Amino acid sequence: MSKASSNAEIDELLGRLLDRAELSSHEKERLETLLVRAPELLDQFILTTSLVNDLQHIASLAVSAEGDPMLPGGAPKRAPRGALVRGIAVSVLTLAASVAVIVWSSGLFGQRAAPVSPPPASRTEFVATVVSQDNWDDSTTYPAGSRIPTGEFAIEQGVVQLQLDSGPNLFIEGRARLDLKSDSEAHLAFGKLVFRDDSGGDPFHLSTPWSEFVDLGTEYAVAVGDDDEEVHVFSGEVERSDVVAAGAPSVELLRDGQAKRYDKAGSASAEVMDSEPSKFVRSLGEASGGTADRIIASEAFDYTDPATMMENSANGGSGWSSCWRKNVPDMPGHNAKDMALRVEDGLFLGSAAQPPLSGSLGYVGHWLTHRELLEPIDLSSNRVLYLSFLYRPEGMWEDTENWVKVLFHNAGEGVIEHRIAIALDAGRGIIRGALCGARKQCPMPMSNGASYLVVAKLAFSTDNPDQLMIRVFQPEEPVSAHEPASWTVVTPVIHSNDSFRLMTLHFNCTHEQRIDEIRVATSWASVTRTWSSERD
């Protein structure tokens, strides 16, 4: 192979790594072979990754021809000039952000050994969420809000309501066995199932031993027995195909109010019946999630003395075993002039709720404050927890170091593999979720001075992997009393048995970032009730 073609191949592989974040095992091996074979290719590799680092730095400081910060969707009309020089000022703030982490990895909390390696990341794919249940034998393993992976889903007794990630709801009545192939396809081997789709999304494919059903905006039920099966359509239309009948496959359309019984002979011997909605469980009570609604910890920043936080004496709210404590006193970047508490200036969401009388927490500069939870966030259990808070950004898109993070971690521990983080990056217009090293970020469509509700769901399991999901509500967006099917950020899944004691708020900003009404609870309703448009 010529030198030129090796150079081109390295560039191609680097493009895959840096632009697509994907290298197959074969490509990794090839990259390694090339780098081992020729030292000059090692230099090419280094020069290219360094170039990308430089370009990212320059682009983060680039301005448009009008002198405005670069906005998504708008490219600069001229080259960034002197960007590297301007970068020096920004880098001081970056340093401050970095040094801040010291608070949990040294000094204040003592030393800790290097982290123990967790098991490899799982390939499990989640496709549904437990919404509700009644007398379900597996409700302890899968409390309301639990994530359900692809594969066999068997229930011995009771009823469980699953919401598929694609939107529809399934009510599965035991004894039943379902094979969840994806969020739009399942096979019911036996048992009773009600399908309901109010989302108007893509068709859902349900197969049984004798049939294949495709919903066309439908509520219908299927009962599969040993020798036959019934289908009852309650609304809309269902397309049914024979899967075992001899000859050409027959397709029929079943409409609202129709019901039929089929056996192995298929459509030819179908018995027409009266649709009987009462034969199936089509809804479950509000309080049947199997988990008591409970606030684990809350903080409304209802203090009268603005110095309370910085003096390490703020102990309001409930569910904490310590006051809020700031980090080392004279950390670089700390803004000693800002007391952080905004007394009697609380945040509220749109016009749906009355403005609270309490204060809020805001800050400009670099500062960490932490508080110990009475009840730890234990990832080794079968559990679902929710965190909510109000957030108000300033300085969107203005400085690259302009963010606040809410973290769960332990004393002396801050490494990315052992913490939960919800990062609101106003400078880059990004919201990021990180669960023990599994990260995902999305654009954050926010405006300066508006308040947003951020709700994070932490789904933990002993047998299945864990996952973090974040939903951001716009100021005037209705907040449902029920958990949504879609989320703003969904991290990859990961196995972890960590247990976190501390909540930390990490501010690193040149413009005020504000937080209020922090809640950690066992249900979606518990953390959103104040803002829910369906509240009592």
Added chain:
Amino acid sequence: MSPQDGTEDDDHTRFLQLYTANQHRVLGYLLTLTGDRNVAEDLLQETAVTVFTKFSDFKPGTDFAAWACQVAYWKVMNHRRSVARSKTFLSDELLERLAERTVEIGPTLDARRKALDACLQRLDDRDRAFLMARYQPDGSVALAAQQAGRTTAATYKALTRLRQALRDCVSLQLAAE
């Protein structure tokens, strides 16, 4: 934590000066060793923690960037031990060679960074806008493709071509100095 006699404020100031001047190089080093910007930024934070707490070990007058990169190297190794093997993209042996070489040519990388501004200005407006759309904080390949009216496949090719052109331009620029 002081490497010299002095007040704590002096130490902070000295640390700030050294770290500010070198953090971009450390970030570049981490990007080279991880191939992932997000991981590199997180490991930079962890590196800063250790560098700050161990600042008393730093000998004034020696190469701060090389010292910080050594700390960063161990952060990378810890990170690699913590993630699935399938997620790492180089063997430990090759990573070590890459790390050594990156530190060796560190001063060259600093010079290249300074020369890059001039090379960017030599690009035509459309290519510059294209690169900024890709590399701005909220940028992506998709955004660059959309703004340039290119297909995703063409965007990948164009990015590779532009990076190569900039790399060559910087080399020529330095050779001419």
